Amino acid sequence: MVLTFIDKTGASVLSALDTAGDFATLAGRTFVAIFKRPFDGKNLLNQFQAVGVHSLPVVILTSVAVSMVFAVQLAFGFRQFQAEGLAAQVEGLAIVRELGPVITGLMLSGRIGSAMAAELGTMQVTEQIDALECLATDPIHYLFVPRFLASIVVVPLLTVISIYVGFWGGYMILVGVEGQSAFVYSHEFYKLLAFRDVRIALYKALVFGMIIALVGCWRGYRTQGGAEGVGNAPTSSVVTSSLWILISDFFLTKLLLV
Amino acid sequence: MALIDVVNLSKAFGPKVVLSNVNLQVQEGESLVVLGGSGTGKTVLLRNIMGLLTPDAGHVAIEGKIIAQLKREELFKVRQSIGMCFQMAALFDSMTVFENVAFGLRRHLRISEEEVRSRVDECLSMVGMKGTDKLKPAELSGGMKRRVGFARAIALKPKILLFDEPTTGLDPVMTDVIGRVILDLKHELGVTTITITHDLKSAFEIADRIALLFRGECIACEPPDAFKANPHPVIQQFLRGDADGPFLQDPPPPKRKTKEAQA
Numbered sequence: 202m203v204l205t206f207i208d209k210t211g212a213s214v215l216s217a218l219d220t221a222g223d224f225a226t227l228a229g230r231t232f233v234a235i236f237k238r239p240f241d242g243k244n245l246l247n248q249f250q251a252v253g254v255h256s257l258p259v260v261i262l263t264s265v266a267v268s269m270v271f272a273v274q275l276a277f278g279f280r281q282f283q284a285e286g287l288a289a290q291v292e293g294l295a296i297v298r299e300l301g302p303v304i305t306g307l308m309l310s311g312r313i314g315s316a317m318a319a320e321l322g323t324m325q326v327t328e329q330i331d332a333l334e335c336l337a338t339d340p341i342h343y344l345f346v347p348r349f350l351a352s353i354v355v356v357p358l359l360t361v362i363s364i365y366v367g368f369w370g371g372y373m374i375l376v377g378v379e380g381q382s383a384f385v386y387s388h389e390f391y392k393l394l395a396f397r398d399v400r401i402a403l404y405k406a407l408v409f410g411m412i413i414a415l416v417g418c419w420r421g422y423r424t425q426g427g428a429e430g431v432g433n434a435p436t437s438s439v440v441t442s443s444l445w446i447l448i449s450d451f452f453l454t455k456l457l458l459v
Numbered sequence: 460m461a462l463i464d465v466v467n468l469s470k471a472f473g474p475k476v477v478l479s480n481v482n483l484q485v486q487e488g489e490s491l492v493v494l495g496g497s498g499t500g501k502t503v504l505l506r507n508i509m510g511l512l513t514p515d516a517g518h519v520a521i522e523g524k525i526i527a528q529l530k531r532e533e534l535f536k537v538r539q540s541i542g543m544c545f546q547m548a549a550l551f552d553s554m555t556v557f558e559n560v561a562f563g564l565r566r567h568l569r570i571s572e573e574e575v576r577s578r579v580d581e582c583l584s585m586v587g588m589k590g591t592d593k594l595k596p597a598e599l600s601g602g603m604k605r606r607v608g609f610a611r612a613i614a615l616k617p618k619i620l621l622f623d624e625p626t627t628g629l630d631p632v633m634t635d636v637i638g639r640v641i642l643d644l645k646h647e648l649g650v651t652t653i654t655i656t657h658d659l660k661s662a663f664e665i666a667d668r669i670a671l672l673f674r675g676e677c678i679a680c681e682p683p684d685a686f687k688a689n690p691h692p693v694i695q696q697f698l699r700g701d702a703d704g705p706f707l708q709d710p711p712p713p714k715r716k717t718k719e720a721q722a
Contacts, residue, residue, distance in 0.1 A: 239566060324551075327547065327549060328545050331511055331545070331549065332550075334511060335511070335538060335541070335542075336615075337563070337566075338566055
């Protein structure tokens, strides 16, 4: 029984290392392929549209909703100590440092990461990726690179939009509902913030963009088993990338705030 | 030297041995048809030739270059001289017919868009698909998809064409159309072809030589007439299309008598 347990544990560890190695190899090949020719501008523009323009509504809506909920909670909490004025400051800090990049990352992992996994997964099971190989085209260069580039550009941009929208979400609650002064809110929102905080948010968004694109493409590229495999790829992509967004957020916060 | 040289090729997936010591030589301009039951490794053979799979033992050489030993860039150069036609066409479903056929031209040749259009039209005409360039793969029937797949495969003027079960799942008339298209391509382009098929009629029309894979081994590779006359029981059973014989590992269910025989 002990031997079986050790055997199973060993097999699980080896399997996990194998998976991590496979991901690292494909990620490395993606970085190398960025500099290869030919450059497919049309494909890149299509990805900018799919990743960026089409994601705008979902990012705006979630950012407004989360910032409003957070403002309601802060207003209620600080009212207990007659310190309502702090609500705008904490709202600003939370939105810029955490909520903006993390909410954008999580929403995009659900929207674009899953779409990438489903698209590449379908291409894999219908032999379209083999067809690319047979047409002397590196699938990593043709499929991964435009999605990766679009993600690392678009996720930081959408994070900036999310922060901007978050400001107005808090404004609606703290000024519109709680009756704080608009001038004071605008002043207090930025009071605890420095330019470094915006830079941290953008670094985080850049890393989240990399995670979303690489995990989505990797899960799709490794799809096996027909319709069931294609069905599992997006789910697995969203779970994996969300997990890594939250884990990397912790380490990035610790690292960048020091 | 043979254009395609398959030497002692073996490939297994886990415990299942799919190809075992297969040897095949295809000369320039020759047309080889590979027959065999389902799961006997025919597609695996083509995928080894294209370098999509790596052999466990033995090798495949194209013009003397051993595929498994090539660097990726060298492999891509070799692949530009091979056109692969997939069983289900494998067209890029996000692109139109035109974009599918133009794909290789745009990526590998520095030619003007006018020349791309002219070459795509030429390729689509060769397979009888002129005028479909604006359609998406989802708007095409199975036979049309295969023909667009052929057009995409010939766009770069390859020396070798590989057809993976081009007639599977098609009605007899469309099967004949596909057979004729392959024959036309062979004669017009003078390419070397390897065709995997279950359709004996088109196999005998297309082939200069016919090979039969049986349980991972190549048990015959000879001209059509010699193949027909080969007394090997597996070949004769395959040609008859009879369930009784050594071809199947598990015995087939007993044959029911027809009403006429019972009467």
